[in-house]
Amino acid sequence: MAEARKPVPVPSLESWPYWEALKAHRLMMPRCGACGHRWFPPSLLCPACNARDVTWAEVSGCGKVWSFVVMHRVYHPAFAAEVPYVVALIELAEGPRMISNVVGIPPDAVRCEMPVQVVFDDRDGATVPLFAPAGAAAGRIA
């Protein structure tokens, strides 16, 4: 039986620039050309002012853990070898919050408000943004 692969994100018509930038290891967020609001996930209109003026701006990749859970139950065979693993809501320094994993640290050491930094996981033709404790080696994960 073939080894189960982790799901590869399927971009939408609004999110494809985000995923394209990630392939180059750049974390880009939508930013409103009219009011400056940043948001996530990507959509056609600015959720703050509804302007049709989506621009894309790279963010620092620095953030903090807003909240997190430690997944023990296996819902997908590709994660069977990963449990327990951390799913977190990350608040980026620029404001938007996004779901990701916290890696490079034991699950029981993760805390709310812990500073983290993006790392890039290249996976079957896509790149997925994960987060590691700030100060750990940035860049591609092992």
Add this chain to the structure above:
Amino acid sequence: MHPLRDKYAIVGTGKSRLGRVPDLSALGLLEDAMKNALDEAGLTNRDIDGIVCRGPDDIYAHHQEIAARLGINCAFSTSLDNGGASQILAVMLAVMAIEAGLATTVLCGYGRDSWSRTHRSGEGRMQQNLVPSEQRPREHGPEFGYFAAVATHALGARRHMFQYGTTREDFAAIAVAFREHARRNPEAVMREPLTREDYFAARLIADPFGLYDCSLVTDGAGAVIVTSAERARDLRARPVLIKGFASFNNTGGWYLEDHMVSTAAGESAERAFRMAGLGPADIDTAQIYDCFTYMVLTQLEDYGFCKKGEGGAFVRSGALALEGSLPTNTSGGQLSEAHVEGMLQIVEGVRQLQSVYPPERQVRNADVALVSGHGGNTVCHSSLILGRA
């Protein structure tokens, strides 16, 4: 005084068999519950001219399917989609339709076959139980192993623990209190004793949630009939008055602002209390949407039964017990009776006010009941305040 306060009533309630009911589909379960509600009210299909209902998301035109099975032509009918907030919203729509002259007697119901559909195959058990595959997220979630409602709600629980010092001891108190109620309810699926020690010994699902923080995966349905208070006086069942209702939805998103720790229940509660002319101190029993233990804790705070951040101390005080200051989820709730997406909470609120139960299961002197509904990616909320006629 609000013009609709006490103007409408619930005149019949019904449940299907609950738990493992592999011989009935989601629609069959709802037929069973609706027929029981009609019988209790002393009504027939010919008396019904409105249907508002909901079932699993892969049953399209749900109200047409159920109306056809019951043989009802409707002046007003619709399916609705506001997650666990839908069932109270169905009662609200029924009132609005009658008030607008569109119908006179409206049947509301919800049925699901969650146990059967997740236990037909090993693959079924792996899936998030009710979301059709084509509607599951394909980005910003699955690539991180972020699946299932349990994780979404657990994020809120963790943040609440961080901000307010809430602990799993608090969640345990909720699970144990509701199980004690289920033990007195012959219809409840989970009637074995549950102790604090059992709670902590159980496997973790999405920490901070373990097995007993999660509501049940069950087959079941519930139904209620709404009509005017005036018409209700002539019917068989003891009517229960609709004193207030409201909804509020933090549809901007669960992840935004402080939505995870102060839910849409706060705004919904304020509006419903205003309509009813009542406050938290007037509530004799609460039936709170308990998809997960934490959601009860935060809603108790959001409704004003205690201050924000003090929900842990409140639930550990014994308040939720049948003899406590706020008997809550007196059927066992979705954590221990059965999970029918909030519909059974409405049924339980009505029946407590009708005083139909034996003493060991009956809230004494229950004049006013609060029912809450919550869901739709955890951002949608509805509130219903019922009163003894």
